[in-house]
Amino acid sequence: MILNKVEAQDLHLWYGDFYALKGINFSIKKNTVAALIGPSGCGKSTFLRVFNRMNDLIDNVSIKGQALIDGKNIYGKELRVDELRKRVGMVFQKPNPFPKSIFENVAFGLRVNGIKHKTYIEERVEKSLQQAALWNEVKDKLNKSAFELSGGQQQRLCIARALAIEPQILLMDEPASALDPISTAKIEDLIYELKQEYTILIVTHNMQQASRVSDTTAFFYLGELIEHDNTKKIFTAPDKMQTQNYVTGRFG
Amino acid sequence: MIKHFLKDFKERFIEGVLFLSSTTTSILVVLIVVYLFKEGVGIFNRTPVAEGSELLVSAANKVNKLTADEVRKIFEQEFTKWNQVGGSDAEIELFRLDDITNYYTDEQLGENFENMPHCIDTILMQHPNMIAFVSKQYVLPNGRACKVSIDKIAVKQVMLGNRWYPTASPVVELGIWPLLLGTIWVSIGAILLALPFGLAAAIYMAEIADSRIRKILKPLIELLAGIPSVVYGFFGLVVMVPIIQQTFNLDVGQSALAGSIILGIMALPTIITISEDAIRNTPRAMREASLALGANHWQTIVRVVLPYSVSGITAAVILGIGRAIGETMAVLMVTGNAAVVPTSFLQPVRTIPATIAAELGEAPFGGIHFQALFFLGCMLFLLTFIINVIVEMLAPKKLKR
Numbered sequence: 001m002i003l004n005k006v007e008a009q010d011l012h013l014w015y016g017d018f019y020a021l022k023g024i025n026f027s028i029k030k031n032t033v034a035a036l037i038g039p040s041g042c043g044k045s046t047f048l049r050v051f052n053r054m055n056d057l058i059d060n061v062s063i064k065g066q067a068l069i070d071g072k073n074i075y076g077k078e079l080r081v082d083e084l085r086k087r088v089g090m091v092f093q094k095p096n097p098f099p100k101s102i103f104e105n106v107a108f109g110l111r112v113n114g115i116k117h118k119t120y121i122e123e124r125v126e127k128s129l130q131q132a133a134l135w136n137e138v139k140d141k142l143n144k145s146a147f148e149l150s151g152g153q154q155q156r157l158c159i160a161r162a163l164a165i166e167p168q169i170l171l172m173d174e175p176a177s178a179l180d181p182i183s184t185a186k187i188e189d190l191i192y193e194l195k196q197e198y199t200i201l202i203v204t205h206n207m208q209q210a211s212r213v214s215d216t217t218a219f220f221y222l223g224e225l226i227e228h229d230n231t232k233k234i235f236t237a238p239d240k241m242q243t244q245n246y247v248t249g250r251f252g
Numbered sequence: 253m254i255k256h257f258l259k260d261f262k263e264r265f266i267e268g269v270l271f272l273s274s275t276t277t278s279i280l281v282v283l284i285v286v287y288l289f290k291e292g293v294g295i296f297n298r299t300p301v302a303e304g305s306e307l308l309v310s311a312a313n314k315v316n317k318l319t320a321d322e323v324r325k326i327f328e329q330e331f332t333k334w335n336q337v338g339g340s341d342a343e344i345e346l347f348r349l350d351d352i353t354n355y356y357t358d359e360q361l362g363e364n365f366e367n368m369p370h371c372i373d374t375i376l377m378q379h380p381n382m383i384a385f386v387s388k389q390y391v392l393p394n395g396r397a398c399k400v401s402i403d404k405i406a407v408k409q410v411m412l413g414n415r416w417y418p419t420a421s422p423v424v425e426l427g428i429w430p431l432l433l434g435t436i437w438v439s440i441g442a443i444l445l446a447l448p449f450g451l452a453a454a455i456y457m458a459e460i461a462d463s464r465i466r467k468i469l470k471p472l473i474e475l476l477a478g479i480p481s482v483v484y485g486f487f488g489l490v491v492m493v494p495i496i497q498q499t500f501n502l503d504v505g506q507s508a509l510a511g512s513i514i515l516g517i518m519a520l521p522t523i524i525t526i527s528e529d530a531i532r533n534t535p536r537a538m539r540e541a542s543l544a545l546g547a548n549h550w551q552t553i554v555r556v557v558l559p560y561s562v563s564g565i566t567a568a569v570i571l572g573i574g575r576a577i578g579e580t581m582a583v584l585m586v587t588g589n590a591a592v593v594p595t596s597f598l599q600p601v602r603t604i605p606a607t608i609a610a611e612l613g614e615a616p617f618g619g620i621h622f623q624a625l626f627f628l629g630c631m632l633f634l635l636t637f638i639i640n641v642i643v644e645m646l647a648p649k650k651l652k653r
Contacts, residue, residue, distance in 0.1 A: 092541065098542070108542070
């Protein structure tokens with residue numbers, strides 16, 4: 001039996017009084033891409049952030065149920081949050097490079113992990129930038145500030161930064177929403193490439209994007225997971241009426 | 253119709269009042285600055301001879317032009333021969349007003365010294381190698397004695413002069429270098445002491461303390477800013493100074509160090525509040541990016557939050573220095589006020605504001621001393637002005653990000 005890479009079992013989440021996730025059951029296999037879709041405020045970003053425990057940063061969050069990676073509960077007492085986040089990389093909606101050089105941005109994750117070996121760091125930086133399809137554009141200006149890059153380049157830099165510490169899972173929160181169509185296409189190609197090595201969860205508002213990049217698609221509505229199935233099925237013959245209405249653009 | 257007119261009129265009137273008050277304020281500020289510089293720069297139009305006095309030599313003496321430094325050395329008897337200042341080989345004879353009794357009796361001088369100018373003129377006739385330092389009122393108009401001309405006070409003399417003796421006679425010495433250095437030393441010392449503590453407190457309050465502790469700490473720190481500076485000075489004099497004296501085994505505890513400590517405490521609220529704001533203004537996205545890469549809280553603070561807020565922290569430090577430079581009362585009380593070029597933090601120093609506060613009361617209005625103090629005021633104004641400009645230059649950099 002193939003173990004589920006990422007899994008949620010009857011997961012509930014509250015922000016104070018606000019009931020944000022209502023008993024989610026969800027699972028994906030290794031080296032697949034899952035798209036999370038749904039109208040704004042439906043809980044898809046919250047759900048994404050469950051898996052690297054980013055919700056911990058917000059006061060008054062309470063969680064019930066289980067979130068598992070490789071079958072292990074990531075909210076267990078023995079687990080260290082920073083260790084978890086090294087295994088689960090994240091790319092945010094807006095490019096958020098550090099006010100450092102391009103090189104130091106990518107090397108950041110290695111350095112905070114205590115890696116000091118210079119040639120190893122250089123290798124990882126180059127490899128990650130190549131994986132993020134940015135190496136050719138920046139190889140001559142690694143010491144320039146990351147803020148000199150365009151928005152699309154910055155976002156790919158953020159992806160490279162996440163890849164540098166060799167995570168197993170990549171969480172992407174609308175990674176292309178702030179980008180122009182050409183940059184978006186590059187990011188999508190990239191996701192296709194990255195699937196070979198990583199398990200990817202991607203939140204998106206763009207239906208075409210979801211259908212282009214993902215293997216499975218999960219539709220969230222008002223804090224509930226309405227339907228999760230093969231992408232092709234969700235976009236052509238979903239089981240639920242609500243899903244059908246949403247993906248065909250009749251609401252949301 | 254009338255109602256509308258009245259309403260219109262009322263609005264116009266209020267606008268007028270607002271316009272007037274803002275204009276008056278601006279004009280007032282400009283006037284103060286102009287007055288300050290007019291009085292201060294006036295010092296360079298004067299000769300350094302003590303107020304209301306004159307230097308006279310015999311008409312036979314070929315030296316009739318001296319520099320301030322030469323005059324000082326002559327009267328301190330460092331120069332004893334006229335050839336040291338370009339004259340003849342003869343010994344220099346000094347004459348001060350008190351010496352008059354060696355030459356004339358009270359009767360000869362007259363009941364109200366009405367014969368004094370004449371007597372002095374005669375003495376100088378009889379002693380060709382004499383230099384006399386006398387009040388202007390005793391100089392005989394159209395007398396035979398010759399007035400010594402002395403160069404006007406030079407900018408270099410004032411800015412780089414090491415000696416501050418504004419009431420010395422026969423010539424005043426207005427070197428502000430020790431005061432300038434004293435001010436800068438005390439302020440830099442204050443920042444060096446306040447920065448580590450202030451930054452630590454700011455980081456604690458912005459990043460680590462939970463909101464309950466913060467709610468107690470913040471007003472407490474702001475309370476520090478509300479304590480009158482004379483109270484700080486009193487505390488410094490009674491508590492800090494004896495401690496410093498004992499710890500370092502000094503003759504006097506009043507020192508640059510005492511001033512720096514007190515000013516450091518006074519600059520803390522500024523540094524803490526502004527740095528804390530800068531740290532809190534680090535975008536959430538930056539923290540999240542760092543944490544998502546597996547950095548722990550402390551690594552995030554050191555590697556992301558602090559570099560990001562560095563311009564805000566710099567602004568805090570510079571504003572802190574600005575406050576320290578202008579502070580008067582506390583410094584006046586604890587630094588010992590010796591106008592010497594500082595060489596150690598354990599020596600007494602004198603700062604510009606303390607000098608102005610301590611000496612203005614005894615400086616005759618419009619005199620050299622008075623103008624010299626105004627010039628000190630100009631220097632202080634320029635120092636703080638430069639600091640404000642630097643803060644302004646740092647601020648937009650922060651916004652751009």
